[in-house]
Amino acid sequence: MIQAAYIHIPFCTHICHYCDFNKVFLHQQPVDAYIDALIIEMERTFERVPTSQLQTVFIGGGTPTSLTAKQLDRLLRAIHRIVSLASDVEFTVEANPDEVSDEQLYVLKEWGVNRLSFGVQTFDRELLQRIGRTHTKETAIETIERAHKLGFHNINIDLMYGLPTQTIDHLKETLRITFSLPIQHVSAYSLIIEPKTVFYNLMKKQTLPLPSQEEEAYMYEMIMEQMEQHGYRQYELSNYAQKGFDSRHNMTYWNNDDYYGFGAGAHGYMNGIRHVNAGPIKKYIQLIEQGQWPHVDEHVVSKEEQMEEHMFLGLRKIEGVNKNEFFMRYGKTVHDVFGEAIALQKRNGLLEETEEAIFLTHRGKLLGNEVFQSFLGVSS
Template sequence: MPKAAYFHIPFCVNICHYCDFNKVFLKGQPVMEYLACMDTEMERTIQKFPYEKMDTLFIGGGTPTALSAEQLDIFLAAVARHFPVSDVKEYTVEANPEQTTKEKLEVLKKHGVNRLSIGAQAFQPSLLKELGRTHHAGHVEQTVSEAKAIGIDNLSIDLMFGLPGQTMDMFKETIAAALALNVPHISSYSLQVEPKTIFYIRSQKGDLKLPPQELEAEMFEYLMTELERNGYHQYEISNFAKPGYESLHNLQYWDNNEYYGIGAGAHSYMNGVRRVNAGPLKKYMNLVQENGFPYTEENKLTEAERMEEELFMGLRKRKGISSRTFEARYGKPLCDVFGRQIEMLIDRGLLEKDGDWIRLTHSGILLGNEVFSEFISAV
């Protein structure tokens, strides 16, 4: 039964060069009609797949803060009608710094939002331009300051490395700037060039010069060392938090728990079935208006698939996988199902055992995808 819900706002004022999420330009879009369809989807979904208590809500995109303050107010009121926010432990909204005004922050606070995920990515004007971002460092500082001033102090900053034209000195400067903001959570990801993005088109033309893999690895090593030195615990491969500020919502995914996914292109996991919503706005809205549900894919997971996901999702966490939890969930000892793969990866120095737990080693963190692939189609 879901204890988490994700809501997708696909509108963007501009399109970033690396982004492959479901998104459309904001200008000229039927925003209010779309928000009304999300309201309908929430109502119908809860009727069909009821919940007992919600722990986390997460509004992502796209750019949720591309909505006007009035639109945010209407949407968040709809969320609260279906998911009482007084019971929620963590309520996150993704925020683009240049579009997150004080007025919008006050609307978020009014509706119970208690966490922001702020898309900084980098702090150098040249890199931000390369990424297609339209903010500058001052916008990030202003958003952090204004959020803290109204009482939203559970803040996360998103950073990227392995970017075109990014040097080691630039990345060190970015980490220093992020640390100076004194936020309790930092996420940092290496650039992945995904199909249907501007970067992908440029790479196909041979017009995208990325740092060598050795430099990207050096950046990741520096990230881990410097954040740990400054009191941030690496609780997941790409996520670092001060004690007590780990992302409860993302842990729902990594713990392989069920969740709602509301909005165009959103994914959900309910009653053992993974579902994908229609991505194109018109198709999404038509499906919701016709029958209340926008699903275009439904995949009922086999036990083998669920166990595989348990491994390659759970091993992203630094604490790893609990053998006891695995056996309680699936009725089979972990060593009986994946013993061969685990022992082989331990021999290679990529996994380690610590009592009941199995986790990535330092080398395993650097080669995470190689580790995870060993558990796909392994049962």
């Protein structure tokens, strides 16, 4: 049974310079028609691929809080009507620090949302402007504290490092503020320059002053050290949590388990088939209204691909890949399939192995992509 669902809200009031997610400006968009289509897609999907109940729900974007309180209420009400949620469900909604009102928070709380994820990125005023964020340091702090007072006690913030002109001191100050706030989980990602973004165009013009690779690696090591010192356990390459606050939804991805994906541009993985929904809003709505599935691409994942994905996703977890779980799922040992690649990366000092698991060394965390690539195309 599938136990996780991702729901995509593609609307934004402002487009950040680094973002390549499926999103559109909110102004003059058919938001209500989109919510109608989203609800219909969920109804049809749960009828076609039922589940006993969902353990995790993640509403992301875009910016889910670009919806009004009334629109959020309609969407959340429909979710509860369509599918059963576990009594201890992890129910996450992403939010912009400067776009969430008390009324919206009350609606989220009323419908069982118990985890908020704020796209803070940095607490530095100039860096926020440089990356195209519209909130301020003060707004972010106030919003986090306000959400906590209103009863949200599982709060994540996204942080970024390796930003243009970002220094070690910038990052130290952002971490200092982070540790002073009621935050239980931190996702800290290095900046990746994606095509079709403002930053990509600036990079092509050679006008994007990025930190060096050495500086970026130092930032990552500093984040790992500071998080550990302040009681945030690193459980995945980019994720840190206080005890009991690991993201159960994201573990679905890293465990290579199935999940529903709803909305324009959303990805899903159901019964061994990965699919992608139509990205353009009007196209997505049109397909739903015509009674069609919004999937524009479906891929049956072969056993070989599943094993490869299991390795490079599982190695993102600090605990690594459990060898017994691998055998129980695929009927082969990891060494039967990936023996040479494992031996090579152990010689390189990037992998370590115990009787139970295979996992990245400290140096391997810094060179994760090099390790992951070594498991592609070798299982056939």
